[in-house]
Amino acid sequence: MTPSARLQAAIELLDWIIAAARDNGGSADNIAKKFFKERRYAGSGDRRAIREHVYAAIRRWGERPKNGRAALLGLVAEQPELREFFNGSNYGPAEIAADEPVASGEQIPAWLVDGFAGLIDEPERNALFDRAPLHIRVNGQRSTEVEVKETWPEAVGLALPQGYELPAGTQLEDKRLFREGAVEIQDLGSQAIAMAGAAAEPKLVLDLCAGAGGKTLALSAMLPPESKLIAADTDRGRLSRIEPRKRRASARNIETILLAPGKEVDSLEHLKGCCDLVLVDAPCSGTGTWRRNPELRWRMTPKRLAHTTELQQRLMDLGSEMVKPGGRLIYAVCSLLDAEGGDQTDKFLDNHPQWQEKSIDLPIGRPYRKGIILSPHHDGTDGFYFTCLEKL
Structure with a gap:
């Protein structure tokens, strides 16, 4: 041509x-x-x-x-x-x-500029459009750093214990560690959220918006084998992708529940007030993943954002009903918009006085509006906001 x-x-x-x-x-x-x-x-x-x-x-x-x-x-x-x-x-x-x-x-839609979290300065905004690195998470129960280095000598250890960066374009599928479920492709930010969830070693975990199960698998690898994890979602196609992944990782402590949209509470009735941890990795605008999916900017409108934030509030309310006293709720979005992050935490705490913020000590991220913010420039991750809340 x-x-x-x-x-x-x-x-x-x-x-x-x-x-x-x-x-x-x-x-x-x-x-x-x-x-x-x-x-x-x-x-x-x-x-x-x-x-x-x-x-x-x-x-x-x-x-x-x-x-x-x-x-x-x-x-x-x-x-x-x-x-x-x-x-x-x-x-x-x-x-x-x-x-x-x-x-x-400009690169950021004009109507969204003022909505970004206050910590996002010019270097951070530029980093939103850099090429995303290739991060992997190693299952510490199934492999070691020595094996990782033998398989990928160019692997660079990251801030979290089981996180590594590989050169862009590295093939994983033909390697034994990947075939045996000892390694998963996962951004370091997602690994950090799973680590925050695993901090109190919950025995019963509900991943309410599990999707294809990336964070469910990460939690499974970080928790004792006797723990039980339930991956729930309304998307049958995405949820079905967990099955081969959990078999490959020998994650026998994961169950799945397909939820009917608008009737989620019916399928979760048996879990009300029972869970030690509920993870709400909510649908969002995806502003934190623009370096991977830059066309997402062309999809979002004020109307769609308003619909998304309403859904996030409903999911937080639903997830909170499943947590037992003393248990935790982690709310996370791959977004750097205050409307989807700190604003949602404030609204939830205003409407649920029996909940309080619970600080989590992680080697990456910055405290921000009763939660933690992760960003491409500061942390080398996709952009995330997440908060850990405890039920009194």
Whole structure:
């Protein structure tokens, strides 16, 4: 493919991604896979160049562009070499007209700027769009640092005991430690939240928004084998992914419960007032994961954010009902917006006087609004806010 043809392909792929963001469709990565599957003539170099154009545009524009052409035209001022490819050649984009739409603005949507946690300064904001590192969590019950170093000599130990960073692109699936469930891919921030949950060695744990079970598995590896963990979620597809992962890790103390949306309490009735720990890893805007999924900025709207914060409040209330006196609730979001973090903690404590903040000593993170904040620049993690609350 010529450079102009690659640029036109990037415009077309961006059109798909922009439409999906507007209509709550698939992720950019999945859309790109489908796009290239339908264009098998594109070689590896072509695909790489097209992806670079596409993700340069996604990372650059906080507001959703009108279309893919506008997104790339907006880059011309910063990448003037792109201008020559808008030349109307075969398979290339048409020449630039004087009055056509051009993307503009900052990396963070204007309506979200004031909502970020107070600790997010300019270096932190820049780090939100850096390339995310590859972190792994080692199951200390099934492997050792020596084995990790033998398998991946380039592994760098991180601030948490079982956390390591590997070079981007490292293959794990063909290694024995991964096949045997001794290693999982997991951001260090998620590991920290699991460590906070394991601090009091709870005997009965409910992971209320378990998803594919990353934090459930981490808690299982950190707790004694006689502990019991229940992974619950309303998404059958995501929840089903726990089964092969727990078999691989020999995590026999994990059970799953599929919840009916809006009727979760019916399935959890037997757990009311029984749990030592409830983890509410709530659905959120994902602002803390922009370096992995930058197109999330194009999906979020004030209306969607309001709906999300309402759901978070409901999940905190539901989770609190399952905690026994003296037990703990951990509320966590992969977001750096106060509306989803500290504001939610304040609202919960205002409405639940029988609860109090419980401090957790971790080697990473900073205290922030009755909780802990983790961020890319300060901690090398995705962005998280989480709080640990105790029932009196």
